[in-house]
Amino acid sequence: MSEPASDLSEIMRAANGGDAQAYRHALTRIAGWLRPIVRRGLAGAGRSIDDAEDIVQETLLSIHLKRQTWDAEKPIEPWLRAIARHKLIDHLRRKGVHDHLDIDVFSETLSAEAEQPTLAAFERDDLMACLAPRQKEIVSGVSIEGLSAREMGERLGMSEGAVRVALHRALKLLAEAYRRSEA
Amino acid sequence: MRTDDLIEALAADNPPQRASVGRGLMLAAFGGGIIAAAGMQVAMGVRPDIAAALETWRFDVKLAIVWLAVAMSLLVVWRLASPLSRLASAKPILLVPAAMVLAVAVELSSVPASAWGTRLVGSNALICLTAIPVLALAPLAATLYALRAGAPASPGTAGAFAGLFASMMAAAFYGLHCADDSPLFVATWYLLASLIVATLGAVLGRRFLKW
Numbered sequence: 574m575s576e577p578a579s580d581l582s583e584i585m586r587a588a589n590g591g592d593a594q595a596y597r598h599a600l601t602r603i604a605g606w607l608r609p610i611v612r613r614g615l616a617g618a619g620r621s622i623d624d625a626e627d628i629v630q631e632t633l634l635s636i637h638l639k640r641q642t643w644d645a646e647k648p649i650e651p652w653l654r655a656i657a658r659h660k661l662i663d664h665l666r667r668k669g670v671h672d673h674l675d676i677d678v679f680s681e682t683l684s685a686e687a688e689q690p691t692l693a694a695f696e697r698d699d700l701m702a703c704l705a706p707r708q709k710e711i712v713s714g715v716s717i718e719g720l721s722a723r724e725m726g727e728r729l730g731m732s733e734g735a736v737r738v739a740l741h742r743a744l745k746l747l748a749e750a751y752r753r754s755e756a
Numbered sequence: 757m758r759t760d761d762l763i764e765a766l767a768a769d770n771p772p773q774r775a776s777v778g779r780g781l782m783l784a785a786f787g788g789g790i791i792a793a794a795g796m797q798v799a800m801g802v803r804p805d806i807a808a809a810l811e812t813w814r815f816d817v818k819l820a821i822v823w824l825a826v827a828m829s830l831l832v833v834w835r836l837a838s839p840l841s842r843l844a845s846a847k848p849i850l851l852v853p854a855a856m857v858l859a860v861a862v863e864l865s866s867v868p869a870s871a872w873g874t875r876l877v878g879s880n881a882l883i884c885l886t887a888i889p890v891l892a893l894a895p896l897a898a899t900l901y902a903l904r905a906g907a908p909a910s911p912g913t914a915g916a917f918a919g920l921f922a923s924m925m926a927a928a929f930y931g932l933h934c935a936d937d938s939p940l941f942v943a944t945w946y947l948l949a950s951l952i953v954a955t956l957g958a959v960l961g962r963r964f965l966k967w
Contacts, residue, residue, distance in 0.1 A: 588770065597767035604759055630762050635967060637766040639907035641776055642838050655839040659909065659967075700757065715768045716761035722768060740769050752966065 582649040589645060600633060607632055607657055614661045624664065631751040632660040638748055663752070703750040708743035711736060777837045780902035785830055788895025789925050795891050796929040803933055814937035817859050821942065822927045825852045825950075829921035833899060836914040837906030846917065859939035867938075878936035881945050887933075888949035889956075891926035892919070896953060900960055907967050915961015916954045923953035 581599060588596035611628045615621065635656050643652045701709050710729065714720045720728070722736040729736070796802075809815040828848045835845040867875060878884075899918040908914035927946050936942075 591770060593767045593770050596770050597763055600763045600766055601760075604763065626759060630757070630759055633759070633762060633766065635907070637769070639839070639967060641905065642907045644838075652840060655909065656907065659839055659907075712765055713761075716757065716765035719764055737769065737771070740765065744765065744769055748967075 581653075582645075582647075585640075585643070585649050586645050589640070600636070603636065603653060604629055604633060606653075610657060611661060614665075618665050620665065620668070624668075627751070627754075628660060628664050631664070631748070632657050634744060634748040634751065635660055638745060667754075700747060700750055700754075703746050704743050708739055708746070711739050712743050712747075715740060775905060777902065777906040778834055780905050781830065781834050781837070781899065784898035784902040785826075785895070785921075785925065788898040788922065789928075791894035792891045792926045793929045795894070796887075796926075796933055800887065800930075800933040803935055805935075806932065809937065812937065814863075814939065817939065818931055818937050818942050819928070821852065821855050821859060821939075822924055822931055822946070824855055825849075825924040826921065826928055828852055829917055829924055833903070833914065833917045833921050836908050836910070836917055837903055839907040839909050841909045841914075843910075843913065846913070849917075849920075856939065856943050860943050863939040872940060875938040876940040876944055878938065878941040878945070880934055880936050881941075884930070884934060884936070884945045885949050885952070887930050888923055888926045888946065889952050891930055892922040892953045894922075895925040896922035896957055896960075900957070900964055903961075903965055906965075908961075908965055911965035911967075912958045912962045914965055916958035918961065919954035919957020920950055922957065923950035926953075 581602060584595050584599040584602075588599050607629050608625065611632070612622045612625045615625055615628075636653065639656065643649055701712065704712065707729070711725055714725045714728065715722070722740070723733045725731075726733045726736045731739075803809065828851055832846045832849050835841055835848075838845075863875070864872065896919055899922055900915065903914055903918060906914070927949070931946075936945075
């Protein structure tokens with residue numbers, strides 16, 4: 574596996590201090606580092622890379638929800654690799670039964686590996702079906718429109734804190750939905 | 757959802773303070789221990805000859821080994837909560853069988869062979885096999901709950917050690933009631949009881965500690 578940028582631990586430490594800008598930056602770099610690893614992993618297992626972006630997203634969610642298990646005294650790379658490995662293996666196991674047959678079909682796709690992220694097979698609506706309408710609104714408001722928790726609260730008539738709590742719960746539900754998905 | 761959008765959502769959910777797994781486990785140990793202690797006292801009570809028992813090496817060694825097991829298994833549970841954990845993370849637990857073997861050796865050398873059987877069977881074996889698992893339920897539930905904040909590389913192994921920890925927590929208090937102090941008894945029945953709870957923990961861990 575290739576190394577993510579060497580100062581990633583630094584950025585993540587800043588992010589842990591609540592610096593959202595640093596955190597966004599760190600996650601973006603992690604996603605870029607993760608993508609080829611996941612594709613290679615899928616290819617190595619003889620699977621379609623169509624699922625690659627799903628796994629990238631699922632891994633990012635885990636990194637986010639489990640970041641308290643990283644010991645900030647230590648470099649973050651081994652921890653990131655362990656999470657990525659866990660999620661990739663988990664994914665392969667989950668899908669193990671259905672699609673072990675088409676190795677040849679995929680070899681072509683693999684050689685034409687694109688640098689751009691493939692579309693996540695789960696389109697927004699599929700995955701977001703696990704969320705309550707209000708949670709859905711909060712997630713898309715924050716992610717796609719880029720609103721802050723306070724702006725979101727004003728729009729929905731909720732306190733900023735309540736928006737944060739709802740957002741956190743929604744992200745946990747999303748992670749669970751990924752884990753359960755068999756598609 | 758595009759990955760960039762997801763990252764926006766994650767960045768928005770970034771409070772500066774987050775509960776650490778270690779702290780959660782300490783709370784679970786404390787809370788679970790109190791419930792186990794209260795359960796023991798209400799259902800069975802401390803043995804009447806506790807003061808005299810404290811004067812005997814067998815009783816003291818029993819408690820010392822059980823508390824050593826409490827500490828080591830909690831340490832192992834904490835280590836196993838990391839995605840970087842391996843089976844080798846469980847090494848500290850080996851101190852417990854080492855201490856147990858030593859205690860058994862002393863017992864075997866100080867008691868005539870004809871009495872070994874009686875010591876091993878004791879008077880309370882079935883109660884021990886029931887009481888420890890039952891008293892372990894609250895500490896087990898609390899520990900598994902705390903572990904959900906972790907990311908164990910192997911949920912089953914983490915669950916098993918959570919069970920081991922919970923059973924030792926239960927044994928630490930059950931041991932105050934139990935009148936059988938021989939290391940032969942402890943090595944047999946306390947171990948069996950802890951294996952029951954560890955198995956339960958492994959099953960529950962696989963189910964509830966997945967991430």
